Amino acid sequence: MVTFFLLVLLFILHLLLLNPFLAMCQIGREGEWCLLHSSIGISSMHMQLLHNNKVVMFDRTDFGPSNLSLAYGHCWYDPSDNVLKNDCTAHSLLYDIGTKTFRPLMVETDTWCSSGAVLLDGTLVQTGGYNDDDHVVRTLAPCNDDSCDWVEFPGYLSERRWYATNQRLPDGRIIIIGGRRQFNYEFYPRKSESSPSFWLEFLRETRDDDENNLYPFVHLLPDGNLFIFANTRAISLDYKQNRVVREFPSITTNDPRNYSRSGLSVLLPIDENEPIEAEVMVCGGAPRGAFSRAKQGIFDAASRSCRCIKVTDENPSWAMEDMSMPRVMGDMILLPTGDVVIINGAESGTTSWEIGQNPVTRPVIYKPHEVEDIRFSVMSLVTRPRMYHSSAVLLTDGRALVGGSNPHPYYNFTGVQ
Numbered sequence: 001m002v003t004f005f006l007l008v009l010l011f012i013l014h015l016l017l018l019n020p021f022l023a024m025c026q027i028g029r030e031g032e033w034c035l036l037h038s039s040i041g042i043s044s045m046h047m048q049l050l051h052n053n054k055v056v057m058f059d060r061t062d063f064g065p066s067n068l069s070l071a072y073g074h075c076w077y078d079p080s081d082n083v084l085k086n087d088c089t090a091h092s093l094l095y096d097i098g099t100k101t102f103r104p105l106m107v108e109t110d111t112w113c114s115s116g117a118v119l120l121d122g123t124l125v126q127t128g129g130y131n132d133d134d135h136v137v138r139t140l141a142p143c144n145d146d147s148c149d150w151v152e153f154p155g156y157l158s159e160r161r162w163y164a165t166n167q168r169l170p171d172g173r174i175i176i177i178g179g180r181r182q183f184n185y186e187f188y189p190r191k192s193e194s195s196p197s198f199w200l201e202f203l204r205e206t207r208d209d210d211e212n213n214l215y216p217f218v219h220l221l222p223d224g225n226l227f228i229f230a231n232t233r234a235i236s237l238d239y240k241q242n243r244v245v246r247e248f249p250s251i252t253t254n255d256p257r258n259y260s261r262s263g264l265s266v267l268l269p270i271d272e273n274e275p276i277e278a279e280v281m282v283c284g285g286a287p288r289g290a291f292s293r294a295k296q297g298i299f300d301a302a303s304r305s306c307r308c309i310k311v312t313d314e315n316p317s318w319a320m321e322d323m324s325m326p327r328v329m330g331d332m333i334l335l336p337t338g339d340v341v342i343i344n345g346a347e348s349g350t351t352s353w354e355i356g357q358n359p360v361t362r363p364v365i366y367k368p369h370e371v372e373d374i375r376f377s378v379m380s381l382v383t384r385p386r387m388y389h390s391s392a393v394l395l396t397d398g399r400a401l402v403g404g405s406n407p408h409p410y411y412n413f414t415g416v417q
């Protein structure tokens with residue numbers, strides 16, 4: 001009896017102290033899900049946490065009218081928008097974690113499949129995008145009132161950047177790598193009016209049949225060089241001298257990550273003890289030919305394999321492990337504990353409009369320091385699919401925020417998968 005009351009008391013304390021949102025949550029031993037909003041009017045294709053505990057969310061400007069209006073009287077006109085030239089709806093918003101409220105932001109250029117990174121002062125720099133907006137740089141500086149909004153710099157980039165990858169560098173600059181049919185990289189801020197871009201033959205060599213090499217995986221290594229993974233190959237790049245320092249063994253041929261945008265990668269947390277060891281993990285993705293087969297209605301099972309490589313080893317090789325289930329188009333989140341959550345995505349098909357199938361409704365957690373058999377475990381079920389164009393970020397209190405998913409080329413709120 002005493003134990004029972006103690007448990008009840010502990011539970012109430014937990015309610016009061018630990019989680020003010022618990023009332024809306026499904027509790028489970030493998031984590032809990034809380035639905036914050038059933039709709040925010042746009043689809044969070046991209047999300048970035050800012051240092052003042054607000055999250056900027058955005059999708060694309062040529063989806064048609066969203067279900068979130070801009071402030072009264074605010075509209076914008078884009079003659080090259082294929083769907084809606086005069087638009088008074090928002091395609092971006094700023095979400096306040098503390099109050100669970102949001103306000104629309106005004107982004108006029110198309111952020112579809114753009115890429116970003118955050119400067120040392122906390123400003124989000126978002127680069128490239130679709131159509132005639134693929135040379136745009138946009139910034140969003142955090143503010144604690146309602147004054148901040150996107151500031152856009154058309155024509156800033158030297159090359160078009162659609163599906164590029166960005167990484168902040170130790171000197172505070174941002175490197176922007178690749179993108180559709182771009183086998184080169186450039187930096188933000190640029191040095192002068194015409195900033196050069198630097199050729200990277202590796203990106204050309206790893207392109208697919210359609211000359212694509214989308215969203216390569218990029219990690220900053222402890223020695224200051226960049227790990228870049230594309231297709232089945234990986235290198236370490238000295239971007240200061242535009243020199244490939246070394247090429248790692250390629251991931252074996254039975255599970256290529258051609259559509260690098262559909263597999264996942266993370267640099268595992270680095271222990272400060274000498275010698276410094278850095279390990280990169282690459283998981284999931286779609287098998288060779290999955291895209292063309294999916295277009296014919298045949299949806300291949302996604303890959304369930306994960307591979308890890310200790311990039312600081314003299315002769316590194318890829319170690320193989322299996323996730324608890326296959327996954328394509330997922331997201332990876334590093335937790336403060338050093339564990340990795342693998343979340344969102346599909347079990348079959350691949351990345352593109354309408355061709356992902358069988359949503360993976362359970363995240364898995366990967367504990368790098370556990371023994372092999374229990375490194376992966378399955379977390380709580382969620383009922384909402386999060387597939388193509390979904391996103392996930394870690395919040396400052398250790399929760400993961402997930403959003404988005406729109407496999408359709410418009411905002412269709414009802415009557416679609």
Ligand SMILES: *[C@@H]1O[C@H](CO)[C@@H](O)[C@H](O)[C@H]1NC(C)=O
Nearest residue numbers: 207208209258288289290291
């Ligand atoms: C993957 O890349 C190889 C070589 O670059 C190419 O032959 C193959 O068709 C690609 N697969 C897909 C699904 O694009």
Ligand SMILES: *[C@@H]1O[C@H](CO)[C@@H](O)[C@H](O)[C@H]1NC(C)=O
Nearest residue numbers: 064408410411412414415416
């Ligand atoms: C989705 O939206 C588009 C554009 O508004 C429309 O043409 C299409 O018919 C919609 N599809 C469905 C299934 O509602």
Ligand SMILES: *[C@@H]1O[C@H](CO)[C@@H](O)[C@H](O)[C@H]1NC(C)=O
Nearest residue numbers: 038039040041067068413414
């Ligand atoms: C659109 O927004 C309104 C509130 O502004 C809400 O009542 C409605 O349910 C939303 N529709 C959809 C389909 O999300």
